[in-house]
Amino acid sequence: MVTLIAGFMLAIQFNLVNQPVVSDTRDMWELKNDLLKEQQTQAELIEGISKLEGKIASYETKKNESKEEVLRDTLTELKTDAGLTEIKGNGVIVSIQPIKADILLGEKAEYISPVLIIRLINEMYRYGADEISISGQRYISTSVIRDINGQPKMDGYPLVHYPVEIQAITVNPKKLKQRIEGSELMDDFFIDNFEVQINVPSRELTLPAYQNAINVEHMEPIMDGGNRNVAFSFWAVDWNHPWFFGGF
Amino acid sequence: MFLGKVKVKGSGLQVTLEDGTDMDSEANVNNYLVHEQHVFKVVNELYISGAEAVAINGQRLNHDSYIICNGPVITIDGHQHPAPFIISAIGDPDVLGASLDLPGGIKEQLVNENIIFTVEKQKNIIFDPIIGG
Numbered sequence: 051m052v053t054l055i056a057g058f059m060l061a062i063q064f065n066l067v068n069q070p071v072v073s074d075t076r077d078m079w080e081l082k083n084d085l086l087k088e089q090q091t092q093a094e095l096i097e098g099i100s101k102l103e104g105k106i107a108s109y110e111t112k113k114n115e116s117k118e119e120v121l122r123d124t125l126t127e128l129k130t131d132a133g134l135t136e137i138k139g140n141g142v143i144v145s146i147q148p149i150k151a152d153i154l155l156g157e158k159a160e161y162i163s164p165v166l167i168i169r170l171i172n173e174m175y176r177y178g179a180d181e182i183s184i185s186g187q188r189y190i191s192t193s194v195i196r197d198i199n200g201q202p203k204m205d206g207y208p209l210v211h212y213p214v215e216i217q218a219i220t221v222n223p224k225k226l227k228q229r230i231e232g233s234e235l236m237d238d239f240f241i242d243n244f245e246v247q248i249n250v251p252s253r254e255l256t257l258p259a260y261q262n263a264i265n266v267e268h269m270e271p272i273m274d275g276g277n278r279n280v281a282f283s284f285w286a287v288d289w290n291h292p293w294f295f296g297g298f
Numbered sequence: 299m300f301l302g303k304v305k306v307k308g309s310g311l312q313v314t315l316e317d318g319t320d321m322d323s324e325a326n327v328n329n330y331l332v333h334e335q336h337v338f339k340v341v342n343e344l345y346i347s348g349a350e351a352v353a354i355n356g357q358r359l360n361h362d363s364y365i366i367c368n369g370p371v372i373t374i375d376g377h378q379h380p381a382p383f384i385i386s387a388i389g390d391p392d393v394l395g396a397s398l399d400l401p402g403g404i405k406e407q408l409v410n411e412n413i414i415f416t417v418e419k420q421k422n423i424i425f426d427p428i429i430g431g
Contacts, residue, residue: 128301131301132301133361165335165338168338168342169335172334172338172364172366173364175362175363176364176366179362180362181362189361190361191301191359191360191361191363192345192349192350193345193361194342194345194346195342196342196343196346265350266350267350267390268308268309268310268350268388268390269306269307269308269350269351269388270306270307270308271305271306272304272305272307273304273305
Protein backbone atom coordinates (compact mmCIF):
# COMPACT_ATOMS: atom_id res chain seq x y z
CA MET A 51 0.00 0.00 0.00
CA VAL A 52 2.74 2.40 1.05
CA THR A 53 4.75 1.58 -2.06
CA LEU A 54 1.66 2.24 -4.12
CA ILE A 55 1.18 5.67 -2.56
CA ALA A 56 4.87 6.45 -2.82
CA GLY A 57 4.85 5.39 -6.47
CA PHE A 58 1.81 7.51 -7.11
CA MET A 59 3.45 10.54 -5.54
CA LEU A 60 6.58 9.91 -7.54
CA ALA A 61 4.52 9.80 -10.69
CA ILE A 62 2.88 13.11 -9.84
CA GLN A 63 6.23 14.64 -9.00
CA PHE A 64 7.64 13.39 -12.28
CA ASN A 65 4.71 14.79 -14.13
CA LEU A 66 5.12 18.19 -12.49
CA VAL A 67 8.84 18.35 -13.18
CA ASN A 68 8.29 17.38 -16.77
CA GLN A 69 5.86 20.22 -17.50
CA PRO A 70 7.43 22.08 -20.39
CA VAL A 71 8.13 25.70 -19.67
CA VAL A 72 6.74 27.89 -22.42
CA SER A 73 7.96 31.35 -21.82
CA ASP A 74 5.91 34.28 -23.01
CA THR A 75 8.30 36.50 -24.89
CA ARG A 76 5.88 39.28 -25.65
CA ASP A 77 6.75 42.62 -24.15
CA MET A 78 4.44 45.03 -22.41
CA TRP A 79 3.48 46.83 -25.57
CA GLU A 80 2.63 43.66 -27.47
CA LEU A 81 0.61 42.37 -24.56
CA LYS A 82 -1.30 45.63 -24.39
CA ASN A 83 -1.94 45.47 -28.12
CA ASP A 84 -3.18 41.90 -27.95
CA LEU A 85 -5.38 42.74 -25.03
CA LEU A 86 -6.85 45.70 -26.88
CA LYS A 87 -7.56 43.55 -29.92
CA GLU A 88 -9.31 40.90 -27.84
CA GLN A 89 -11.31 43.56 -26.04
CA GLN A 90 -12.46 44.98 -29.34
CA THR A 91 -13.57 41.57 -30.55
CA GLN A 92 -15.34 41.04 -27.25
CA ALA A 93 -17.14 44.35 -27.58
CA GLU A 94 -18.21 43.50 -31.11
CA LEU A 95 -19.45 40.10 -30.03
CA ILE A 96 -21.36 41.53 -27.10
CA GLU A 97 -22.96 44.10 -29.36
CA GLY A 98 -23.98 41.37 -31.80
CA ILE A 99 -25.32 39.16 -29.04
CA SER A 100 -27.41 41.92 -27.51
CA LYS A 101 -28.81 42.79 -30.93
CA LEU A 102 -29.79 39.20 -31.59
CA GLU A 103 -31.14 38.71 -28.09
CA GLY A 104 -33.30 41.78 -28.53
CA LYS A 105 -34.62 40.29 -31.72
CA ILE A 106 -35.34 36.95 -30.05
CA ALA A 107 -37.15 38.76 -27.27
CA SER A 108 -39.25 40.66 -29.74
CA TYR A 109 -40.03 37.45 -31.59
CA GLU A 110 -41.05 35.86 -28.31
CA THR A 111 -43.31 38.65 -27.19
CA LYS A 112 -44.91 39.21 -30.52
CA LYS A 113 -45.05 35.58 -31.49
CA ASN A 114 -48.64 35.16 -30.50
CA GLU A 115 -49.93 38.51 -31.63
CA SER A 116 -48.37 39.27 -34.97
CA LYS A 117 -45.81 36.87 -36.24
CA GLU A 118 -46.14 38.32 -39.64
CA GLU A 119 -45.26 41.83 -38.61
CA VAL A 120 -42.00 40.87 -36.90
CA LEU A 121 -41.01 38.85 -39.92
CA ARG A 122 -41.89 41.73 -42.16
CA ASP A 123 -39.67 44.00 -40.06
CA THR A 124 -36.78 41.57 -40.33
CA LEU A 125 -37.33 41.30 -44.05
CA THR A 126 -37.19 45.06 -44.46
CA GLU A 127 -34.08 45.19 -42.33
CA LEU A 128 -32.37 42.53 -44.44
CA LYS A 129 -33.40 44.18 -47.67
CA THR A 130 -32.02 47.46 -46.40
CA ASP A 131 -28.74 45.81 -45.48
CA ALA A 132 -28.50 44.19 -48.90
CA GLY A 133 -29.12 47.49 -50.67
CA LEU A 134 -32.48 46.56 -52.12
CA THR A 135 -34.30 49.56 -50.70
CA GLU A 136 -34.05 53.26 -51.27
CA ILE A 137 -32.18 54.94 -48.47
CA LYS A 138 -32.14 58.50 -47.17
CA GLY A 139 -29.65 60.29 -45.02
CA ASN A 140 -27.02 62.98 -44.70
CA GLY A 141 -23.94 62.58 -46.75
CA VAL A 142 -21.52 63.91 -49.31
CA ILE A 143 -21.59 64.19 -53.07
CA VAL A 144 -18.34 63.69 -54.90
CA SER A 145 -18.48 64.80 -58.51
CA ILE A 146 -15.72 64.01 -60.93
CA GLN A 147 -15.35 65.72 -64.28
CA PRO A 148 -12.61 66.39 -66.79
CA ILE A 149 -10.66 69.61 -66.31
CA LYS A 150 -12.26 72.11 -68.64
CA ALA A 151 -9.10 73.87 -69.77
CA ASP A 152 -7.96 70.76 -71.57
CA ILE A 153 -11.22 70.28 -73.36
CA LEU A 154 -11.08 73.87 -74.59
CA LEU A 155 -7.66 73.18 -75.98
CA GLY A 156 -9.14 70.43 -78.05
CA GLU A 157 -7.97 67.43 -76.11
CA LYS A 158 -10.44 64.59 -75.97
CA ALA A 159 -11.62 63.78 -72.48
CA GLU A 160 -10.36 60.41 -71.41
CA TYR A 161 -12.43 58.00 -69.37
CA ILE A 162 -11.91 57.78 -65.65
CA SER A 163 -9.71 54.87 -64.70
CA PRO A 164 -11.77 52.20 -62.93
CA VAL A 165 -8.86 51.63 -60.54
CA LEU A 166 -9.16 55.23 -59.34
CA ILE A 167 -12.88 54.85 -58.72
CA ILE A 168 -12.35 51.58 -56.87
CA ARG A 169 -9.69 53.21 -54.73
CA LEU A 170 -11.94 56.19 -54.06
CA ILE A 171 -14.79 53.92 -52.96
CA ASN A 172 -12.41 51.95 -50.78
CA GLU A 173 -11.16 55.17 -49.21
CA MET A 174 -14.71 56.43 -48.61
CA TYR A 175 -15.73 53.23 -46.84
CA ARG A 176 -12.55 53.42 -44.83
CA TYR A 177 -13.48 56.89 -43.63
CA GLY A 178 -16.95 55.96 -42.55
CA ALA A 179 -19.28 55.98 -45.56
CA ASP A 180 -22.23 53.67 -44.94
CA GLU A 181 -23.93 53.44 -48.33
CA ILE A 182 -22.69 54.56 -51.73
CA SER A 183 -24.23 55.05 -55.14
CA ILE A 184 -22.41 55.99 -58.32
CA SER A 185 -24.21 57.87 -61.07
CA GLY A 186 -27.54 56.73 -59.69
CA GLN A 187 -26.58 53.09 -59.21
CA ARG A 188 -26.36 51.56 -55.80
CA TYR A 189 -23.06 49.99 -54.86
CA ILE A 190 -23.59 46.61 -53.16
CA SER A 191 -21.20 43.90 -52.03
CA THR A 192 -21.03 42.18 -55.41
CA SER A 193 -20.84 45.42 -57.41
CA VAL A 194 -17.97 45.58 -59.85
CA ILE A 195 -16.34 48.57 -61.48
CA ARG A 196 -14.24 47.48 -64.38
CA ASP A 197 -12.85 48.49 -67.71
CA ILE A 198 -15.03 46.77 -70.30
CA ASN A 199 -14.19 47.35 -73.92
CA GLY A 200 -12.34 50.53 -73.07
CA GLN A 201 -15.12 52.06 -70.99
CA PRO A 202 -15.32 52.14 -67.22
CA LYS A 203 -18.50 50.34 -66.27
CA MET A 204 -20.23 49.62 -63.03
CA ASP A 205 -22.33 46.46 -63.00
CA GLY A 206 -22.53 46.73 -66.77
CA TYR A 207 -23.54 50.40 -66.99
CA PRO A 208 -20.99 52.80 -68.44
CA LEU A 209 -19.69 55.64 -66.28
CA VAL A 210 -18.94 58.01 -69.13
CA HIS A 211 -21.35 60.88 -68.60
CA TYR A 212 -19.80 63.74 -66.70
CA PRO A 213 -19.88 64.67 -63.98
CA VAL A 214 -19.78 61.19 -62.52
CA GLU A 215 -21.47 61.62 -59.18
CA ILE A 216 -20.69 59.48 -56.20
CA GLN A 217 -23.16 59.93 -53.37
CA ALA A 218 -22.34 58.56 -49.97
CA ILE A 219 -24.44 58.46 -46.84
CA THR A 220 -22.51 58.75 -43.63
CA VAL A 221 -22.93 59.72 -40.00
CA ASN A 222 -20.37 62.50 -40.22
CA PRO A 223 -20.37 64.07 -43.71
CA LYS A 224 -17.96 66.86 -42.81
CA LYS A 225 -15.31 64.47 -41.63
CA LEU A 226 -15.69 62.28 -44.71
CA LYS A 227 -15.36 65.33 -46.93
CA GLN A 228 -12.16 66.45 -45.21
CA ARG A 229 -10.70 62.98 -45.33
CA ILE A 230 -11.31 62.65 -49.06
CA GLU A 231 -9.95 66.12 -49.68
CA GLY A 232 -6.81 65.26 -47.79
CA SER A 233 -6.31 61.97 -49.56
CA GLU A 234 -3.53 61.53 -52.11
CA LEU A 235 -6.16 60.20 -54.47
CA MET A 236 -7.08 63.78 -55.33
CA ASP A 237 -3.62 64.21 -56.86
CA ASP A 238 -4.05 61.01 -58.84
CA PHE A 239 -7.33 62.27 -60.28
CA PHE A 240 -5.63 65.55 -61.13
CA ILE A 241 -2.80 63.76 -62.92
CA ASP A 242 -5.43 62.04 -65.05
CA ASN A 243 -6.97 65.45 -65.83
CA PHE A 244 -10.02 65.12 -63.68
CA GLU A 245 -11.23 67.57 -61.14
CA VAL A 246 -13.02 66.39 -58.08
CA GLN A 247 -15.54 68.45 -56.16
CA ILE A 248 -16.84 67.37 -52.82
CA ASN A 249 -19.99 68.91 -51.45
CA VAL A 250 -21.88 68.43 -48.24
CA PRO A 251 -25.45 69.29 -49.19
CA SER A 252 -27.72 70.49 -46.44
CA ARG A 253 -30.62 68.44 -47.73
CA GLU A 254 -30.89 64.70 -47.25
CA LEU A 255 -29.54 62.48 -49.97
CA THR A 256 -31.61 59.68 -51.43
CA LEU A 257 -29.76 56.67 -52.72
CA PRO A 258 -31.65 54.42 -55.11
CA ALA A 259 -32.18 50.72 -54.54
CA TYR A 260 -30.00 48.20 -56.35
CA GLN A 261 -31.90 47.47 -59.52
CA ASN A 262 -30.61 44.06 -60.57
CA ALA A 263 -31.58 40.72 -59.11
CA ILE A 264 -29.29 39.05 -56.62
CA ASN A 265 -28.78 35.39 -57.42
CA VAL A 266 -27.44 32.83 -55.04
CA GLU A 267 -26.86 29.42 -56.56
CA HIS A 268 -23.63 28.12 -55.21
CA MET A 269 -23.88 28.70 -51.52
CA GLU A 270 -26.04 27.37 -48.80
CA PRO A 271 -26.24 28.30 -45.15
CA ILE A 272 -24.83 26.13 -42.40
CA MET A 273 -27.01 26.17 -39.34
CA ASP A 274 -25.04 25.29 -36.23
CA GLY A 275 -27.26 24.20 -33.42
CA GLY A 276 -30.35 25.60 -35.06
CA ASN A 277 -32.87 23.69 -37.07
CA ARG A 278 -30.80 21.87 -39.65
CA ASN A 279 -33.73 21.26 -41.92
CA VAL A 280 -33.97 24.87 -42.91
CA ALA A 281 -31.06 24.77 -45.32
CA PHE A 282 -32.33 26.48 -48.39
CA SER A 283 -31.46 29.41 -50.50
CA PHE A 284 -32.36 32.66 -48.83
CA TRP A 285 -33.02 34.63 -51.98
CA ALA A 286 -34.92 31.94 -53.77
CA VAL A 287 -37.59 31.97 -51.12
CA ASP A 288 -40.99 33.55 -51.43
CA TRP A 289 -40.59 36.72 -49.38
CA ASN A 290 -43.96 36.36 -47.73
CA HIS A 291 -43.36 32.83 -46.65
CA PRO A 292 -42.89 32.72 -42.87
CA TRP A 293 -39.91 30.43 -43.32
CA PHE A 294 -37.63 32.87 -45.11
CA PHE A 295 -36.16 33.88 -41.87
CA GLY A 296 -34.24 30.69 -41.43
CA GLY A 297 -31.81 32.21 -43.84
CA PHE A 298 -30.78 35.43 -42.22
CA MET B 299 -26.42 34.41 -46.43
CA PHE B 300 -25.78 37.10 -48.99
CA LEU B 301 -25.09 39.59 -46.23
CA GLY B 302 -22.67 37.43 -44.30
CA LYS B 303 -24.99 36.99 -41.35
CA VAL B 304 -24.87 33.19 -41.33
CA LYS B 305 -22.16 30.65 -41.86
CA VAL B 306 -22.26 29.51 -45.48
CA LYS B 307 -20.68 26.83 -47.58
CA GLY B 308 -20.38 26.21 -51.28
CA SER B 309 -18.11 25.30 -54.13
CA GLY B 310 -15.64 27.84 -55.38
CA LEU B 311 -12.13 28.94 -55.97
CA GLN B 312 -9.18 29.78 -53.77
CA VAL B 313 -6.52 32.16 -54.95
CA THR B 314 -3.28 32.57 -53.03
CA LEU B 315 -1.10 35.61 -53.58
CA GLU B 316 2.43 35.40 -52.28
CA ASP B 317 5.25 37.88 -52.43
CA GLY B 318 7.76 37.11 -55.14
CA THR B 319 11.02 35.54 -54.01
CA ASP B 320 13.53 35.43 -56.85
CA MET B 321 14.67 38.99 -56.74
CA ASP B 322 18.11 40.27 -57.57
CA SER B 323 19.83 42.37 -55.00
CA GLU B 324 19.51 45.69 -56.84
CA ALA B 325 15.81 45.36 -57.47
CA ASN B 326 13.28 47.42 -55.58
CA VAL B 327 11.69 45.17 -53.01
CA ASN B 328 8.34 46.87 -53.60
CA ASN B 329 8.16 45.34 -57.05
CA TYR B 330 7.98 41.92 -55.46
CA LEU B 331 5.31 42.50 -52.85
CA VAL B 332 1.58 41.97 -53.00
CA HIS B 333 -0.16 45.34 -52.77
CA GLU B 334 -3.75 46.31 -52.21
CA GLN B 335 -4.37 46.96 -55.90
CA HIS B 336 -3.48 43.33 -56.62
CA VAL B 337 -6.02 42.20 -54.08
CA PHE B 338 -8.61 44.61 -55.55
CA LYS B 339 -7.99 43.22 -59.00
CA VAL B 340 -8.53 39.65 -57.96
CA VAL B 341 -11.59 40.41 -55.85
CA ASN B 342 -13.10 42.50 -58.64
CA GLU B 343 -12.51 39.83 -61.23
CA LEU B 344 -14.02 37.18 -59.01
CA TYR B 345 -17.18 39.20 -58.44
CA ILE B 346 -17.64 39.97 -62.13
CA SER B 347 -17.25 36.28 -62.90
CA GLY B 348 -20.17 35.50 -60.66
CA ALA B 349 -18.69 35.04 -57.22
CA GLU B 350 -21.45 35.22 -54.64
CA ALA B 351 -19.27 35.71 -51.60
CA VAL B 352 -15.61 36.54 -51.21
CA ALA B 353 -13.34 36.30 -48.18
CA ILE B 354 -9.74 37.29 -47.66
CA ASN B 355 -7.77 35.09 -45.27
CA GLY B 356 -11.08 33.82 -44.00
CA GLN B 357 -12.64 37.24 -43.43
CA ARG B 358 -15.85 37.67 -45.35
CA LEU B 359 -16.17 40.86 -47.40
CA ASN B 360 -19.20 43.06 -47.00
CA HIS B 361 -20.54 45.82 -49.21
CA ASP B 362 -18.79 48.47 -47.15
CA SER B 363 -15.53 46.61 -46.69
CA TYR B 364 -12.26 48.41 -47.20
CA ILE B 365 -8.80 47.08 -47.83
CA ILE B 366 -5.64 48.89 -46.82
CA CYS B 367 -2.11 47.80 -47.54
CA ASN B 368 0.08 48.99 -44.70
CA GLY B 369 3.51 47.50 -44.57
CA PRO B 370 3.71 43.81 -43.78
CA VAL B 371 -0.01 43.25 -43.36
CA ILE B 372 -3.20 43.98 -45.19
CA THR B 373 -6.02 45.47 -43.16
CA ILE B 374 -9.58 44.52 -43.95
CA ASP B 375 -12.27 46.41 -42.08
CA GLY B 376 -9.79 47.09 -39.29
CA HIS B 377 -8.53 43.52 -38.92
CA GLN B 378 -4.95 42.74 -39.90
CA HIS B 379 -3.99 39.79 -42.05
CA PRO B 380 -0.45 38.68 -42.88
CA ALA B 381 0.85 37.42 -46.23
CA PRO B 382 0.24 35.12 -48.01
CA PHE B 383 -3.18 36.45 -48.88
CA ILE B 384 -5.75 33.78 -49.50
CA ILE B 385 -8.75 35.06 -51.42
CA SER B 386 -11.57 32.57 -51.52
CA ALA B 387 -14.80 32.94 -53.47
CA ILE B 388 -17.99 30.94 -53.57
CA GLY B 389 -19.32 30.51 -57.08
CA ASP B 390 -18.95 28.26 -60.11
CA PRO B 391 -15.31 27.09 -59.84
CA ASP B 392 -14.94 26.51 -63.59
CA VAL B 393 -16.22 29.95 -64.53
CA LEU B 394 -14.17 31.69 -61.86
CA GLY B 395 -11.04 29.76 -62.75
CA ALA B 396 -11.40 30.30 -66.48
CA SER B 397 -11.87 34.05 -66.14
CA LEU B 398 -8.73 34.47 -64.06
CA ASP B 399 -6.80 32.34 -66.54
CA LEU B 400 -7.63 34.36 -69.67
CA PRO B 401 -4.65 35.34 -71.79
CA GLY B 402 -3.71 38.81 -70.56
CA GLY B 403 -6.03 38.25 -67.61
CA ILE B 404 -5.49 38.81 -63.94
CA LYS B 405 -3.23 35.81 -63.50
CA GLU B 406 -0.82 36.90 -66.21
CA GLN B 407 -0.87 40.50 -65.02
CA LEU B 408 0.01 39.54 -61.48
CA VAL B 409 2.60 36.98 -62.46
CA ASN B 410 4.21 39.70 -64.57
CA GLU B 411 4.44 41.77 -61.43
CA ASN B 412 6.45 38.99 -59.77
CA ILE B 413 3.68 37.71 -57.57
CA ILE B 414 3.32 34.02 -56.90
CA PHE B 415 -0.22 33.23 -57.94
CA THR B 416 -1.84 29.92 -57.05
CA VAL B 417 -5.37 28.92 -57.97
CA GLU B 418 -7.16 25.98 -56.45
CA LYS B 419 -10.69 24.80 -57.16
CA GLN B 420 -12.53 23.71 -54.06
CA LYS B 421 -15.70 21.77 -53.48
CA ASN B 422 -16.39 22.89 -49.99
CA ILE B 423 -15.56 26.41 -48.93
CA ILE B 424 -16.95 27.55 -45.60
CA PHE B 425 -17.31 31.20 -44.62
CA ASP B 426 -17.94 32.29 -41.07
CA PRO B 427 -20.42 35.11 -40.55
CA ILE B 428 -19.15 38.65 -40.20
CA ILE B 429 -18.54 39.53 -36.55
CA GLY B 430 -20.99 42.10 -35.25
CA GLY B 431 -23.04 41.80 -38.41
